[in-house]
Amino acid sequence: MVDPIFDYQFRLILIGDSTVGKSSLLKYFTxxxxxxxxxxxxxxxxxxxxxxxxxxxxxxxxxWDTAGQERFRSITKSYYRNSVxxxxxxxVCNRSSFEHIPLWMxxxxxxxxxxxPVFALVGCKVDLVGTDNKxxxxxxxxxxxxxxxxxxxxxxxxxxxxKTGLNVEEAFVLVAQEVYNRIQTGEYKxxxxxxxxxxxxxxPNGMDFNLLExxxxxxxxx
Amino acid sequence: xxxxxxxxxxxxxxxxxxxxxKERKKRLSSSNYSDNALETEQxxxxxxxxxxxxxxxxxxxxxxxxxxDFDIDDGETITPEPAAKSNTPEKTKTKxxxxxxxxxxxxxxxxxxxxDFDxxxxxxxxxxxxxxxxPKPQPVQSKPITRQPEPNxxxxxxxxxxxxTGGSSGWGWGWxxxxxxSSATAGxSSATAGIxxxxxxxxxxxxxxxxxxxxxxxxxxxxxxxxKDQEARVTKPDNAQKPTAAGDKLTVVGDEQxxxxxxxxxxxxxxxxxxxxxxxGSLFSGVTKFVETTGTKVIHGGLDTLExxxxxxxxxxxxxxxxxxxxxxxxxLGAGDKPVLSQVLREAKAKAEEDDRxxxxxREAKEVHYENLFDDFEGLVHLEALEMLSKQVSMRxxxxxxxxxxxxxxxxxxxxxxxxxxxxxxxEDEDDEESPSEDLSKSDAxxxxxxxxxxxxxxxxxxxxxxxxxxxxxxxxxxVDSETPIKTLYKRGVSTLAQSTALSVExxxxxxxxLLVKSRRSTADEADALTQMTVVLTKHIxxxxxLFTEKLNxxxxxxxxxxxxxxxxxxxxAGNSSTYIQNAFQLALPILQIGAV
Numbered sequence: 122m123v124d125p126i127f128d129y130q131f132r133l134i135l136i137g138d139s140t141v142g143k144s145s146l147l148k149y150f151t152x153x154x155x156x157x158x159x160x161x162x163x164x165x166x167x168x169x170x171x172x173x174x175x176x177x178x179x180x181x182x183x184x185w186d187t188a189g190q191e192r193f194r195s196i197t198k199s200y201y202r203n204s205v206x207x208x209x210x211x212x213v214c215n216r217s218s219f220e221h222i223p224l225w226m227x228x229x230x231x232x233x234x235x236x237x238p239v240f241a242l243v244g245c246k247v248d249l250v251g252t253d254n255k256x257x258x259x260x261x262x263x264x265x266x267x268x269x270x271x272x273x274x275x276x277x278x279x280x281x282x283x284k285t286g287l288n289v290e291e292a293f294v295l296v297a298q299e300v301y302n303r304i305q306t307g308e309y310k311x312x313x314x315x316x317x318x319x320x321x322x323x324x325p326n327g328m329d330f331n332l333l334e335x336x337x338x339x340x341x342x343x
Numbered sequence: 344x345x346x347x348x349x350x351x352x353x354x355x356x357x358x359x360x361x362x363x364x365k366e367r368k369k370r371l372s373s374s375n376y377s378d379n380a381l382e383t384e385q386x387x388x389x390x391x392x393x394x395x396x397x398x399x400x401x402x403x404x405x406x407x408x409x410x411x412d413f414d415i416d417d418g419e420t421i422t423p424e425p426a427a428k429s430n431t432p433e434k435t436k437t438k439x440x441x442x443x444x445x446x447x448x449x450x451x452x453x454x455x456x457x458x459d460f461d462x463x464x465x466x467x468x469x470x471x472x473x474x475x476x477x478p479k480p481q482p483v484q485s486k487p488i489t490r491q492p493e494p495n496x497x498x499x500x501x502x503x504x505x506x507x508t509g510g511s512s513g514w515g516w517g518w519x520x521x522x523x524x525s526s527a528t529a530g531x532s533s534a535t536a537g538i539x540x541x542x543x544x545x546x547x548x549x550x551x552x553x554x555x556x557x558x559x560x561x562x563x564x565x566x567x568x569x570x571k572d573q574e575a576r577v578t579k580p581d582n583a584q585k586p587t588a589a590g591d592k593l594t595v596v597g598d599e600q601x602x603x604x605x606x607x608x609x610x611x612x613x614x615x616x617x618x619x620x621x622x623x624g625s626l627f628s629g630v631t632k633f634v635e636t637t638g639t640k641v642i643h644g645g646l647d648t649l650e651x652x653x654x655x656x657x658x659x660x661x662x663x664x665x666x667x668x669x670x671x672x673x674x675x676l677g678a679g680d681k682p683v684l685s686q687v688l689r690e691a692k693a694k695a696e697e698d699d700r701x702x703x704x705x706r707e708a709k710e711v712h713y714e715n716l717f718d719d720f721e722g723l724v725h726l727e728a729l730e731m732l733s734k735q736v737s738m739r740x741x742x743x744x745x746x747x748x749x750x751x752x753x754x755x756x757x758x759x760x761x762x763x764x765x766x767x768x769x770x771e772d773e774d775d776e777e778s779p780s781e782d783l784s785k786s787d788a789x790x791x792x793x794x795x796x797x798x799x800x801x802x803x804x805x806x807x808x809x810x811x812x813x814x815x816x817x818x819x820x821x822x823v824d825s826e827t828p829i830k831t832l833y834k835r836g837v838s839t840l841a842q843s844t845a846l847s848v849e850x851x852x853x854x855x856x857x858l859l860v861k862s863r864r865s866t867a868d869e870a871d872a873l874t875q876m877t878v879v880l881t882k883h884i885x886x887x888x889x890l891f892t893e894k895l896n897x898x899x900x901x902x903x904x905x906x907x908x909x910x911x912x913x914x915x916x917a918g919n920s921s922t923y924i925q926n927a928f929q930l931a932l933p934i935l936q937i938g939a940v
Contacts, residue, residue, distance in 0.1 A: 164856030165728055167721040183724060192860045199735045200728060316727070 127171050127181040127321040131300050132203055133293070136225045137210035138218040139189030142245035145283035146210065147186050150293055155284045162188040164196050172294055174301045181321065182297060201232035205309065205317030206239040206296040213244040213280060216261040226274065236317060237308075239299045241277040242267060243292050248282035712837050713916050717923070722845025726927060729852040732859065733930040736937050743940060755940045762936045765870035766928065768877065786814040789883060796875035799868040802857045809846045809883075812839075816887060823894050832898065833909040836891035837916055843887055844920040847880045851927035855934040864938030873935065877928045881921045888917035 135143040144162055149155055151168045168184040185204065187197040201207075207229045211218040226240060244267055249258035264280055271278035277295045281288040303309045304318065311318050664670055717723055740759070744752055783791065790810045797804055816839050823832060851873075858869060892910045900906050 163853055167724045167728075169719075169721070185728075193856070196732065196856050196859055199731045202731075 127179040129178065129301070129304070129321060130181040130183055130319040131205050131297055132183045132185065132317050133206040133208060133296060134185040134187060134201060134204040134229070135208045135210055136187055136197070136229060137189055137208075138212070138215070138221050139191070141189065141210050141212040141215060141218045142283055143189065143208075143210045144186050146208075146243070146245060146281060146289060146292070147184055149283040149286055149289050151184070153286070155286075161190055162186055162193075164188055164193055165200050170293075172290075172297055174294075174298050178301065179321070180297050180301065182293060184293075198228070198232055201229055203316040204229075204233055204238055205236065205300050206241070207233070208241050208243050208292065208296065209276070210243045210245055211262065211267075212246050213260055213262045213267075214246055214249050214258045219244075219262040219267065222270070236315065238317075239277075239296050239303070240274070241279065241292060241296045242271045244278075244280040246282060246284075247280045247287060248284040712834070713841050713919060716838050716841035717845055720842045720845030722841065722848045722923065725845065725849045725852040726923065726930070729848070729855055729927060729930045732852075732855050733933050736859070736933040740933060740937055740940065758939045759936050762866055762870055762939055763932060765867060766874055766932055766935065768874065768925065785817055786810050789813055789879075792879045793876065796879050797854075797872045799865075800854065800872035800876075801861065801863075801865065801869070802854060804850055804854060804857075806850070809843065809850070812842055812846060813883070813887075816890070820890055820894055823898070825899050827898065829895060829898055829900050829902075829906055829909060832891065832895055833913065836888070836895075836909075836913050839887055839891070840884065840913070840916045840920050843884060844923050847884075847920075847924050848927045850876065850880070851924075851931050855931045858931075858934050858938065861938075866935055866939035869938065870935050873928060873931060877924060880924050884917050884920045884924065888913050 135147065137143055139161065144159055144166065145155060147166075147168045148159075151170045165188065166186040168186060169181060170184070171179055171181045173179055185200055187193070187200060207226075209222050209225050209229075211222055213219075222242065229238065229240070244262060244264075246258070250260040267280070268278045270276075277299065279288050279292045279295060281292050283289060300309065300318070309318055311320055660667060660670060714723075744755055747755065787810075790806055793804075793806045793809070819835065854873065854876075858864070892913050895906055895910055895913070898906070
């Protein structure tokens with residue numbers, strides 16, 4: 122069971138083409154396990170985990186794992202609004218999944234408005250790269266072009282493997298830290314009627330962000 | 344003579360203090376304690392007066408008047424008579440003389456003096472007097488001057504001895520007698536050594552020191568000047584000491600007035616320059632010792648003052664109010680109840696903390712356990728996501744209604760109404776509607792009921808989590824025995840209800856999502872299926888609650904009240920669960936409706 126003590130809850134949404142590995146990424150992040158086979162997500166599934174940002178503040182990440190299938194697209198759109206961060210997930214061995222990233226990003230921006238979410242570009246399945254070619258797995262998206270795209274659009278970029286666990290934690294911590302930094306600078310606030318950021322239940326009266334020590338913590342990319 | 348002046352001044356000072364003292368004496372004369380207090384009380388003032396004197400002596404040095412007169416005065420006061428109280432202050436006049444002599448004395452004699460002082464209350468006066476009487480050994484720094492017997496001094500000391508004897512009769516000046524005695528102990532020994540001489544020397548020295556301490560000194564220049572004076576004056580060798588000594592002193596003091604910055608080394612310089620001027624050598628050591636002594640006395644005096652103030656305060660507070668009973672009552676500090684503010688505050692804080700704790704416990708018991716568990720099992724977020732879908736679909740329905748013309752609009756509204764009626768919960772009259780075959784385990788029967796209920800839904804819902812959880816609960820319940828703490832069982836019960844509810848809500852959410860992407864809708868069937876599912880799920884919840892409450896009842900417990908509270912809570916949470924489930928069902932209604940319009 123999740124330790125209930127946390128200071129903030131951030132809602133993050135994972136979007137991207139079907140089968141790029143969103144659910145596997147989340148399963149590894151929350152369970153530390155990798156499932157070789159998994160059913161396609163129906164609509165949206167939920168995961169949660171508490172992490173700590175650099176100053177020790179405890180953040181509960183509520184993770185919305187959306188279905189990548191085209192048929193659920195109309196439904197998943199409904200879920201964007203209350204997210205403070207979005208992980209744009211692609212498969213490094215699937216060129217088209219990377220080429221769809223700008224569409225996913227635009228979609229997310231449009232639905233999350235007026236809020237400006239924190240985006241991260243997450244490449245999955247790097248464990249498949251350079252092993253055997255029996256599965257036909259070959260890197261189709263280079264780290265450089267992904268990073269270039271990320272820089273152009275002001276995103277963080279990280280390449281992960283839900284099988285080996287490479288950078289899985291980092292991908293989420295990156296986003297959480299950035300959201301937290303934006304809270305510190307006053308860009309994000311806890312708002313009624315918006316569930317992107319909530320205060321933990323152990324701080325029932327909320328919190329005056331201005332009283333918090335401003336900290337300039339720089340997140341880094343791969 | 345210079346000293347007499349200092350005495351004059353001192354007397355004035357003392358006289359100033361005396362009325363107060365008298366008054367106090369009158370008021371406090373009833374108790375021994377007050378006598379003591381009176382005594383100690385005077386100590387600090389003595390010290391103060393002494394130092395003040397020393398300073399002032401410089402200014403008044405010129406008036407050389409009635410040394411003898413004062414002696415006579417002294418003699419008069421000795422006569423023990425009530426009126427003598429007014430004279431009491433004047434007795435202290437001997438002190439300034441004594442101060443330097445003490446300084447010259449060994450430390451041991453100083454200590455004795457102080458001891459006498461402190462022990463005054465308990466010691467016999469005559470003993471003190473005895474001590475005084477035998478002539479003390481000569482001071483360490485015996486100089487030519489000290490050999491000069493002075494008739495005046497002789498007289499003074501005689502009278503002092505007499506005074507101390509007489510002093511024992513009156514508490515009012517007991518203290519002064521005491522101090523007199525202590526100083527006399529040291530003082531008499533040096534009485535023969537030209538008290539006046541030394542006194543003026545030291546007085547000058549001390550004032551110098553004091554001023555040096557205060558102001559910005561220019562000791563070197565001063566030293567130069569002084570030594571010039573010395574050289575001019577000290578042309579004769581030391582055998583002519585007596586007359587020159589007085590003159591010297593006067594001049595030095597005069598210097599002092601002009602050059603208040605003179606430091607102690609002034610004396611040293613002078614002594615070095617005019618090596619034969621012994622009195623300056625003695626002046627130096629005298630000053631040093633005197634400063635030391637005075638410092639000690641000031642410190643002691645300061646501490647004594649504090650002590651005295653404290654004692655005095657308690658005394659005044661307790662005057663006619665032993666144990667402060669009345670005052671405590673007056674201040675509302677009853678019988679050690681809340682004696683001090685800090686304690687009151689502490690208790691208030693403790694009370695607030697206790698209140699908080701109780702509130703927190705209540706909150707935990709009521710909210711955190713169930714609601715938080717429900718959240719942890721993702722029930723809340725499923726409900727929220729379902730609500731998002733529900734709202735969006737409702738908006739789409741309204742859009743559709745607006746977009747069509749009036750008669751069509753009515754049709755749509757009727758259809759919506761019909762769907763809503765289909766989704767009304769049936770009366771609970773079908774308890775024994777289906778009796779599952781005995782072959783099936785409870786969990787399998789549950790799965791079968793769910794599948795039967797939703798077979799017309801046209802969706803593949805995942806009931807496995809619900810069935811799996813049910814199995815686990817049944818297994819757990821079977822392991823519960825008399826050793827199981829009731830609290831553990833209760834917690835598990837609440838957790839179970841929260842988890843079952845979360846899983847149930849998830850079913851509505853998933854069903855709604857899948858219905859929305861379903862290609863061919865059959866609203867009536869779907870509505871009926873979801874209604875049946877709701878019935879099965881709410882029954883499941885109440886069954887779980889019954890499972891736990893029965894177990895709770897069966898467990899032996901010496902706290903039946905607690906058990907009853909737990910049982911009540913479990914049923915409350917079960918009601919909560921049913922409400923969540925039916926809310927989820929209602930949220931799914933627009934999703935059913937949109938399939939029909």
